[in-house]
Amino acid sequence: MSEHENIKPVDDLGPLIGPDYTYSSVGDKVSSIALGGRHPLPWFVVLGFAGLLVGLLFFSITFLIAKGVGLWGINIPVGWGLAIINFVWWIGIGHAGTLISAILFLFKQDWRTSINRFAEAMTLFAVACAGMFPLLHLGRPWLFYWIMPYPNTMKMWPQFRSPLVWDVFAISTYALVSLMFWYTGLVPDLASMRDKATRKVQKIAYGIFAMGWRGSARHWHRYEIAYLLLAGLSTPLVLSVHSIVSLDFAVSVLPGWHATIFPPYFVAGAIFSGFGMVCTLMIPIRKLYGLEDIITTRHLNTMAKIMLATGLMVVYGYSMEAFFAFYSGNGFERFMMHNRMTGPYGFFYWMLIFCNGLSIQLLWFRKVRTTPLMLWILSIVVNIGMWLERFVIVVTSLHRDFLPSSWDIYVPTFWDWALYVGTIGFFLFNIVIFVRWLPIISIFEVKELIHKNKHARRSHE
């Protein structure tokens, strides 16, 4: 029994998919992006630009490994600089994909079908970017396996009470489950790409990855069960991954980090930034490839509403941080908040409040939510705001701790920025390649949507 039978929408934003689409036309439209071979000029521009940045990434990694983390601006007390800020930022971005693919699936939200494939791919690439930072921050990244618990001749085990070890499990589980989920969802589409492909190489490549999918009733039956189970498995990950990232900070006793609200506040922020990134990427892509009637205004409107809701939760987090810093009656807590607002990094705090607190109030207006350009600009502001949030949390809490004699100022160096910009390039490069080779919209799920619409229309008549 679906939602449509009982509840009628009251707005006038139109359907989730253009009315003229048929089963075959939607398949042709989506698969032609990858199979057609003709790409708009911006695709090449982004590819070239991202390629350059990937070069910068490899260069800065090489130099970092040769010289050590002293290249960065980190010092004592700010031992966690841009590396951890970027790590949290990237991990957060991935969360929209998991939310869309798992939770919205379980809640039978039809609108997810046009954007889930893309958002899941984004999750994978974002996790890949995130994973680089803690590894490189180790100083000797080739000894990364020391953080894994394994029986060894030294009888050494990692400190299981440390959230940094929980992170290892949380992030690797997250990456694996996201990959499985994404790939499982791709299999039926890979098979239809195989059948549509005209060039031999393409036929073979898609054929191998489609793993012999023929679309028989039994295949579909098992597929549905597997997908439902994976959705169930992924659901706790939406909460757990960023909660554990937040515990990296919160289990310490540092004012500004040690706050009980951190786990849900980080999760809300993660989903907020994730939807920000989905909008940042989706809006240009739907324009470039003419997908406006598959990723419709209704989708943009809904994503914007989720951004507004999660953004407001984040603002609730900021308010609670500020209020309880005062209410604690603790001098260090109060100083931290005072320093965060008026200290050397005060500008960044107020910029963050502007980006994440004030600017999103525009999303109350439907005009803003349904105008792609405005939403796109706002989504970039949100991305910046969420980066600033992590900067403020990491740096302002650390740089002036309990002992004034140990205070210091943190300024990122060229190499900090090079690595960050490099991962953005890596992320974009992956996205561009993904758009080139794989169906960016889940073809068979959109077909199901068309089927459902037809069915609903018939029962109305």
Added chain:
Amino acid sequence: MSAGIQNAIYRIRKIALAAAVLGTAAALVGFFSAREDFYRTYLISFLFWWGISLGSLALIMIHHVAAGRWGFAVRRICEAAIRTLPVMIVLFLPIYLSRYNIYGWLGHSEGPHHEVVDAKRLYLNDGFFTVRAIGYFVIWLLMGRFLVGRSYRQDENGDPSINRGLARLSAPGLIVYMLTVTFASVDWAMSLEPEWFSSMYGILFVAGQALSVLAFSIILLTRLRREEPLAGILKPVYFHDLGNLMFAFTVFWAYITFSQYIIIWAGNLPEEIPWFMNRSGRGLVGVAVFLTVFHFAVPFLIMLSRLSKQRAHIIRVMAIWMFAVRFVDLYWIISPAFNPKSLHLHWLDFVMPFAVGGIWMTVFCTLLAKRPILPQHDPRFPLRQQEK
């Protein structure tokens, strides 16, 4: 409203009235014989039933924003619960009048942490406490009046534009709800131990209220489901939806409770850890373990299955269960502030929830019976099509 439903509600009201009369009499005995326990148990019971009224406010606003199917089934229940708010003001008066006996910080400060408490005087002072309490109730009353009034008006004229107005208020209304409940929980509960603080606290109350009101609605709906017009409409799918929500909030409750615990445990700071020390003395550890197992683990496993949510009699048992453990959770949060480090039970602990609840339920049932049990002309919920 059909006679069947009305009779069923009046039968509940009869029991509630009996509980109210007997409970109030017993509570009065308690007031004169065991003053300290009276304050303690009254505060817990007040916060519990207040949570149902306020949780209804939140649930109905979520419904207006998200327009889920489940919302139409609980709408009238929530609206009647919101309309009990004036009674909540009266029920708050005993707490307000005895605030000097309940809240230690209102007296002159003493003890080892008085400097910390003195540092909060800007917030924790009698005048501001009073102003805030008035402010909360005024805000809740105004919001409730708008939400319930508009919805009733739609019953009469079927104006579809009312939905938009309700949604428009509900989105910012949820923010106001979050903030007011957070600060009310700080004022009325957290400040019992004035040196302690936790920024998660407000969310604990918000999640608890949502859970309580969901359990309450399911209990009531499963009780009334055989009466017309509900019998033709309340298909298993409604209980499935509501059960899913109750399941989700059960998990969310566990998540935030555990997060708060692990962060304070790991930090082990002298201004924070006493809160858990006070709640882990003899017997209280048992309550904590009980909550872990029966407020989370067992309900989680049972409600995970689809079957348990679609069968009205199973979800009814689960709802009654969750309703009861919500009270145990509040007991564990509040009671040790009065009697730290060991389990303290008094006969008032068992009487008071029924005394306050009896009064609340009597009013609630009267209000519920006055209106049709389902929204009559909501364009998104065409009753005639439903009955087919």
